[in-house]
Amino acid sequence: MNNRTELISASTRAKRKMKHRILTILSDGLWYVVVIAIALAVMLPFIWMIVTSLKGPTEVFAYPPTWIPKDPQWSNYIEMWKEAPFGRYFLNSAIVAIAVTIGQLTSCVLAAFAFARMEFKGKNAMFMIFLSTTMISSQVTLVPTYLVMRSLDWIDSYQALIVPFLANAFGVFMLRQSFRTVPRELEEAAKLDGCGRFRFLIQMLLPLCKPILASQALFAFMGNWNSYQWPLIITNQDSMRTLQIGLRYFVSGEGSTQWGVYMAAALVVCLPVIIIYFLVQKTFVESMASTGLKDI
Amino acid sequence: MNISKEIETSPKPVQQRTSGAKKRKNKETFEAYLYLLPSLLIFAVFTFFPAIFSIVVSTFRWNMPSPASFVGLENYIYLFTDAIESPIFWKSILNTFYFSLGVPINLIISLLIALLLNRKIRGVGIFRTTFFLPTITSTAAVSVVWLWLFHPAQYGLFNSILISLGLPIQAWLRDPALAMPCLIMMGVWSGMGYNIIIFLAGLQSIPGTYYEAAKIDGANGIGLFKHITWPLLGPTLFYVLTVGMINSLKAFTEIDVMTQGGPLNATNTMAYYLYQNAFQFFQMGKASAIAVLLFILMLLLTWIQFRFVDRSVHYE
Numbered sequence: 055m056n057n058r059t060e061l062i063s064a065s066t067r068a069k070r071k072m073k074h075r076i077l078t079i080l081s082d083g084l085w086y087v088v089v090i091a092i093a094l095a096v097m098l099p100f101i102w103m104i105v106t107s108l109k110g111p112t113e114v115f116a117y118p119p120t121w122i123p124k125d126p127q128w129s130n131y132i133e134m135w136k137e138a139p140f141g142r143y144f145l146n147s148a149i150v151a152i153a154v155t156i157g158q159l160t161s162c163v164l165a166a167f168a169f170a171r172m173e174f175k176g177k178n179a180m181f182m183i184f185l186s187t188t189m190i191s192s193q194v195t196l197v198p199t200y201l202v203m204r205s206l207d208w209i210d211s212y213q214a215l216i217v218p219f220l221a222n223a224f225g226v227f228m229l230r231q232s233f234r235t236v237p238r239e240l241e242e243a244a245k246l247d248g249c250g251r252f253r254f255l256i257q258m259l260l261p262l263c264k265p266i267l268a269s270q271a272l273f274a275f276m277g278n279w280n281s282y283q284w285p286l287i288i289t290n291q292d293s294m295r296t297l298q299i300g301l302r303y304f305v306s307g308e309g310s311t312q313w314g315v316y317m318a319a320a321l322v323v324c325l326p327v328i329i330i331y332f333l334v335q336k337t338f339v340e341s342m343a344s345t346g347l348k349d350i
Numbered sequence: 351m352n353i354s355k356e357i358e359t360s361p362k363p364v365q366q367r368t369s370g371a372k373k374r375k376n377k378e379t380f381e382a383y384l385y386l387l388p389s390l391l392i393f394a395v396f397t398f399f400p401a402i403f404s405i406v407v408s409t410f411r412w413n414m415p416s417p418a419s420f421v422g423l424e425n426y427i428y429l430f431t432d433a434i435e436s437p438i439f440w441k442s443i444l445n446t447f448y449f450s451l452g453v454p455i456n457l458i459i460s461l462l463i464a465l466l467l468n469r470k471i472r473g474v475g476i477f478r479t480t481f482f483l484p485t486i487t488s489t490a491a492v493s494v495v496w497l498w499l500f501h502p503a504q505y506g507l508f509n510s511i512l513i514s515l516g517l518p519i520q521a522w523l524r525d526p527a528l529a530m531p532c533l534i535m536m537g538v539w540s541g542m543g544y545n546i547i548i549f550l551a552g553l554q555s556i557p558g559t560y561y562e563a564a565k566i567d568g569a570n571g572i573g574l575f576k577h578i579t580w581p582l583l584g585p586t587l588f589y590v591l592t593v594g595m596i597n598s599l600k601a602f603t604e605i606d607v608m609t610q611g612g613p614l615n616a617t618n619t620m621a622y623y624l625y626q627n628a629f630q631f632f633q634m635g636k637a638s639a640i641a642v643l644l645f646i647l648m649l650l651l652t653w654i655q656f657r658f659v660d661r662s663v664h665y666e
Contacts, residue, residue, distance in 0.1 A: 082471065089466060093480045096539065100483070102507055103495045117505045118514070161388040172373070174382035184389070187397045189652050192598055193621050194645040197628045197637050198400035198407060221392035251381065280488040282603040287629055298490040302607055305494050313498055324491040333485050335479055 107131070107317035114313045131319040134304075137315065140322065142293055143300035147279060150215045150296060155274040157220040162270065165221075166229035167255050171241065184223045192284065200287055210294045214283055219278060225270050232266040233259060269337055276327050297323045365388065388479055404645070418635070425639035439640075441615050442623040445530065446599060449619055452534035453594035459538060460545035465579075467546065468553045478550070485543035493607035496536045497523070499607075523609055526616040533604055540604075541597075545590050552586035553579065566660035569598070585658070592655035596648055620644050 081097045106114060107130055108123040134140055168174070169181060199218060208214040236259055244254045260267065296304070301323050305316050408425055412418035429439045463481060467474055484492060499507045500522035509519040522562035523529050560578050569577065602621050605611060611618035611626060618626070620640055 075433065085466070085469075085471065086473075092463060092466075096481055096542070099492060099495045099539070102499060106498065107494070113501075115505050117507055117510065119510050160391065164385040165389040168382040168385035172385070172465045174379035174493060176379075180386060187393050190397050190401045191600055191645070191648055193602075194404055194625070194641045194648075196398060197634055197641060198403035199396055200628070201403070201407075201634070202395070202400065202492035206439060218392070218396040221389040221396075223393075225387075245485055245576050255494040266504060275537070276486060280490070282488075282490050282606070283625070286596075286606070287625075288522060298488055298603075301490055301494060305497070305607075313501075316494060317498065320491040320494045326514055327486055327488065328483070331483070332479075333484075344583065 062158060062168045091203055098272075103317045107321055109314045111314065112311065127314055130314045133315050133320070134319040134322065138300060138304045139292060140297070140300060140304075140319065140321075143295055143297045146212075146215075147297040149212060150285075151275050151278040153212070153216045155271050157216065158222050158225060159271055160273045161221050161265065162225035162229050163255070163260070165226045166233055167259070169226065169252075170230040170233035171255075171259075184226055187221075187223045196283070196287070203288060203328055208288075210291045212288055212294075214288045215294075218284070222274070225274070228266060228270060229263070232263045236262055239319075265337060268334070272330065272334060276330070279327055284294045308350070359464060368472035378566060401645075403637050404641050407634055408642050410635045412634040414632040414634060421635070425635045426643075429616065429636065429643075431638055438615055438618065439623065442618045442620050445617060446619040446621070448530055449537070450595055450598040451536060452537040453591060453598050455534070456538045456541050456545060456594060460542050460590075461549055461583075461587070463542070464553060465575075466547045467497075467639065468550060476548070481546050482543035484540045487540075489540065489603040490607055492540060493536070493604045496532075496604075497608050497666075500532055507586060524613055529609055529613060529616045531665045536608075537598070537601065545594070548586060548590055549583070550581050556582050588658050589655065592651050592658075596651050599644060599648055599651075622648075 105121060105123060108125075108126040109120075109126065109130075110125060110127045111336070113120060113124060165184070169177070169184075203209055203214045240258065241254055244258060249257070280298065281296075282298045282302075285299050289299060292300075292303075301319055304319055322347050408416040409420060411420055411421045411424065428435060430436055467477060467481075501507075501509070502519075502521045502524050504510060504513060504519055506519075506522070507523065512519055520528060522532050537645075556579065560582075561574055563579055564574055599619075600621055601619065602625065605617055605619065605622045606625075609617040611622045621644065622635050624640040624644065627633045627640065
């Protein structure tokens with residue numbers, strides 16, 4: 055008797071298990087179909103950019119549009135450098151983004167160190183002042199900052215593109231959070247060994263906080279590489295334009311019909327950031343999630 | 351907000367009464383301000399001074415290059431009541447809110463995708479990367495791509511899709527009725543990735559035991575979402591909503607590349623109208639007045655967000 059019930063239950067269990075497995079496979083399959091469909095839809099503009107960037111002037115206007123270029127025009131990628139000074143734009147963007155990244159990181163590290171590791175008069179007030187800067191958006195300061203630049207005679211200069219971005223309160227908060235996790239005993243021990251505060255920061259704290267420094271550098275670089283409104287306003291000469299602005303004027307130029315070359319240019323403009331993103335995407339996404347949730 | 355609280359509650363060092371300790375403390379204060387100095391200088395010159403200067407300039411009539419003259423609140427009155435000017439300004443306010451409709455749409459789509467991605471399955475990382483790609487890509491570059499997708503001729507990709515579906519072709523960005531929906535569509539596409547990442551982090555912070563307990567009590571898929579996911583995700587949702595709203599008030603790049611505020615001011619938002627006034631019409635006073643109004647709007651949103659985040663702490 056006992057044996058029989060056990061047998062039955064074993065077989066139904068096996069059946070149930072089977073059914074469960076089939077259901078899992080089916081639902082997984084459905085999941086993949088849905089997610090791949092959405093992913094393709096999201097990727098469509100990128101795919102279309104690449105496809106178009108390889109089309110010649112006649113194929114671009116062909117109807118119905120072709121998904122695989124009949125005669126891939128790799129020359130579009132050479133043409134763009136000839137038609138506009140993209141080399142110069144690229145250089146400008148690189149100079150500005152690198153300078154801002156280094157400068158911003160330095161100022162953030164110093165301020166974050168003071169907030170995380172030192173006791174001083176007016177600390178709370180200072181912290182509130184830093185916090186309040188995040189509420190003043192660039193739109194609000196646009197006109198006056200432009201007027202300041204004009205009176206300094208900084209229009210069309212690297213200083214104008216770099217200096218306003220050398221401080222960042224969000225960066226200070228992030229770094230401060232990270233600096234606070236390093237145990238105080240370490241600092242005490244270092245002090246006993248005759249290590250000054252600044253040396254402690256450079257030689258011990260910073261190496262311990264490498265990941266957060268890397269992600270802050272990344273944010274600064276990407277944000278600056280992609281920035282648009284300020285460089286648009288502050289540059290008039292073609293030779294001072296950054297990539298984003300150069301692209302804008304290239305596309306809105308006379309005729310505006312060379313979509314193959316335009317798409318090649320658009321791809322080149324966003325490629326550096328995309329490459330960096332793929333190299334470090336894990337750190338990037340993680341720090342994005344934690345910045346968004348913990349610190350604002 | 352919680353940051354400032356932490357500071358207040360952090361244990362104060364034991365009061366030392368000896369003059370040596372006091373001296374040391376003074377020295378530490380001096381040193382601390384040295385560390386803060388670079389940031390403070392930049393903030394003073396490029397954030398606080400311009401913010402205040404903005405209010406001052408907004409009370410001047412200043413049509414560059416002619417000199418400025420004090421006019422009090424005339425710029426504000428002019429913006430809201432002038433027969434020629436005010437319709438455009440009112441329209442820009444309406445457009446600003448119209449454009450921000452993309453934020454809740456974005457929220458819903460991102461949440462659905464995040465729920466879809468919130469499972470342990472092979473390849474989920476690749477999809478996460480894919481959805482995030484539009485967010486990190488330069489807005490100027492993707493705007494150029496969307497300009498091409500929305501091309502009004504039949505060879506524009508969207509129009510060719512319409513034709514293959516047997517529908518009439520559209521002028522898209524050149525149609526005053528369609529231009530804003532087009533910008534919203536692109537905005538949803540490019541902003542989705544950020545929201546998905548935040549939502550995924552929020553979803554993953556909900557302990558699995560909650561779901562298990564509810565399942566034992568007989569809750570099903572929708573019940574789980576309604577009673578566990580939704581309330582616990584509340585603060586995240588609100589955060590994403592307010593940040594999204596503030597960002598949408600600032601939107602500039604896509605408008606400048608794709609429509610320049612046109613056609614017939616159909617996509618002219620406050621942020622864009624500010625830019626036009628300052629850098630195309632050179633009316634610095636009027637532009638500053640718009641900036642001040644925009645600032646008040648953003649401050650209001652930030653305040654709402656902080657209020658809510660404060661309360662949500664108690665909730666958890």
